[in-house]
Amino acid sequence: MRLVPERLLGQVLPRAYRFDPRELPPAPQAPAAPRRLYITPANFAGQGWQWAHAITEHVPDAAAVNMAVRSGDGFAHPTDYSVPLGFYTASRRWQRRERDIVSRGFTHVLVEAERHPFGAVLDETVSSQVRRLIRHGVGVVMLCHGTDIRLPSRHAAANPDSPFLGSLAEAAPSLERVAARNRRLLDELGLPVLVTTPDLILDVPYAHWLPSIIEPERWATASGVLQRTRPVVVHAPSSAATKGSQQIDPILSRLDAEGVISYRRVFGVPFSEMPGLYADSDIVVDQISFGDYGVVALEAMAAGRVVVSHVSPHARSQVLGATGFEVPVVEATAARLDEVVRGIVTDRQRYREVARQAVDFVTEIHDGRRSAGILAEYLR
Incomplete structure (x- = not known):
């Protein structure tokens, strides 16, 4: 149970996480199409935005929007809907509203990098948030980007130039735990899985490759x-x-x-x-x-x-x-x-x-x- 009211919590958090609860980000708008995809929350290299716009342009009767968490004052890549880091990590009001709007307004959700689709402070796991979407009739697909699922031990054994043998050697044990945990999550959920680069299929053999997009x-x-x-x-x-x-x-x-x-x-x-x-x-x-x-x-x-x-x-x-x-x-x-x-x-x-x-x-x-x-x- 939270003891600090949200109006005060936003002021006492570390600078990168602070937020003003009176400035709630605009709510996402579901597109007017029979099939409506929501892509959240990473947008690495702007790919969430690219996939969303590719769906809207090339798939009849379908449209998509993407959300990305914004840290700092700028945002490196275009996005349909950006959310300040503080709201994503600490605002229950924003998280509940986001969850309810997406559950009611979208037919499908693409969850990026095994991250919480609705923020990390609802006393819920990624698994529980995904399962809630499924209970509401929303189709969910998981998407792996790279370090979230690439197992350092596997990569280092197969690649003499692997960064996990050099520049990332100290970080490798921590990254190993993250990748192993995320693989267990994917196995547990049993949902369709996409990967952004083809070599990641070695880490998730039942995944399919989703090509990155550029213009x-x-x-x-x-x-x-x-x-x-x-x-x-x-x-x-x-x-x-x-x-x-x-x-x-x-x-x-x-x-x-x-x-x-x-x-x-x-x-x-x-x-x-x-x-x-x-x-x-x-x-x-x-x-x-x-x-x-x-x-x-x-x-x-x-x-x-x-x-x-x-x-x-x-x-x-x-x-x-x-x-x-x-x-x-x-x-x-x-x-x-x-x-x-x-x-x-x-x-x-x-x-x-x-x-x-x-x-x-x-x-x-x-x-x-x-x-x-x-x-x-x-x-x-």
């Missing part, structure tokens, strides 16, 4: 590729610890010093400037650690750049089996990155064709149409 036209450029004497190589990690940057940097810096390439290590570039950054590059080295390709690789492929990254044989096989397309990402591990980049510089015509194929791949697989079709299968 190819935002990244398209008329700039040629591999036409300069010294090709420009960009590495712009969202997280250096998880991308293998501590191994990538010295290799590419050495190639730059030899005059083979011009290396641009990028820090803190606003999202709005990234299309121009890729347009002025030839090769984008994404990561060598996780064995999957994500949104950054897709954006660079859509720009017609040669993308170098580690994509595991399992992930490549999953994509080929699901789509009929080979993943047009040039394979590299830490041990082979020097050799791979030199090979691209030497055999330019071959890799210009890889870059062209990459544009077609993103347009066919990751522009929203395929993802909407997959989600539509669950909106019955």
